[in-house]
Amino acid sequence: MFSNLFNYDNPFWRFMGKLWDLILLNILWIICSIPVFTIGATSTAVYYVTLKLVKDEEGATIPSFFRSFRDNFKQATVLWLMLLVVVFVLVFDWRFALVAGGSAFAQIGMRAVFGCLSFVVLATVVYLFPLQARFYNPVKRTIINACLMAIRHFPKTIAMLVTDVGLVAVCVFVFPQAAIILFLFGFPLFAFLNSYVLVTIFEKYMPKEGESPEGEGIARESGGLDGSGADG
Numbered sequence: 001m002f003s004n005l006f007n008y009d010n011p012f013w014r015f016m017g018k019l020w021d022l023i024l025l026n027i028l029w030i031i032c033s034i035p036v037f038t039i040g041a042t043s044t045a046v047y048y049v050t051l052k053l054v055k056d057e058e059g060a061t062i063p064s065f066f067r068s069f070r071d072n073f074k075q076a077t078v079l080w081l082m083l084l085v086v087v088f089v090l091v092f093d094w095r096f097a098l099v100a101g102g103s104a105f106a107q108i109g110m111r112a113v114f115g116c117l118s119f120v121v122l123a124t125v126v127y128l129f130p131l132q133a134r135f136y137n138p139v140k141r142t143i144i145n146a147c148l149m150a151i152r153h154f155p156k157t158i159a160m161l162v163t164d165v166g167l168v169a170v171c172v173f174v175f176p177q178a179a180i181i182l183f184l185f186g187f188p189l190f191a192f193l194n195s196y197v198l199v200t201i202f203e204k205y206m207p208k209e210g211e212s213p214e215g216e217g218i219a220r221e222s223g224g225l226d227g228s229g230a231d232g
Contacts, residue, residue: 018053018192021061025049025188028065038073040080040129045069046188048133050195051202068133076132078139083125090118123150123157130191130198135205153201160194167193 025046032042048068052059097110127146131137137145150157167190171178181189 014056019185021049021053022185022188022192024061025065025191026184026186028062029187032069037077037081040076040078040083040132041069041073043080043129043187043191044072044076044133046191047130047195047198048072050188050192051130051134051199053192054195054199072132075139075142076129079128079132079142082139082143083121083128086121090114090121094118120147120150122161126150126157126160126194127198130194130202134202149201156197156201160197163193164190 029042029046032045033039045065045068049059049061049064052064093114097107097114124143124146127149128142131142131146131149135142135145168182171182185192
């Protein structure tokens, strides 16, 4: 009994190990995101680790984080800066929509359009940095694939968004004491929860045994992605 209790391969210790990895990832994410322009690379590195954690793949957290940070820095930074521009434009549009005059119908229509655009951007972002972490692709292809996946796997996209928003709402509005969870685990917690869904999606785009992984969309470990795949 006691030998099993202190066996680090049992489910309890594996769970505790993942919690520690998330705390460590949160510290790394915060420190490495201080320059702000590095947030894209740090978020990609977090997803690189969490996608492995949910599959119980071997790999030390700190070396894996910094390896991904280094390998993806240039492209992830471009994606992040492009995202900032899009968010800035959307914020400007929303400010305009909320103060613009005109008929009530025109105001509702304008806000509906900006609401849809905001949702598309948010849904695309859910896949953007995980794709960068998991697959080799040019910036343009990564963005297109993220948008296509958000649409193609719409129920799972909604599930991830509801989980993320719901967790924040519960910790902030329902049980404020639970905000310590966000403090301890931060962004890596959301990445970890999303990764359980993302791994089931990404596996649909990996080539079957015997297929060549050559070409656009090579996976970082194995396999590929070219924007096509099964529905799910």
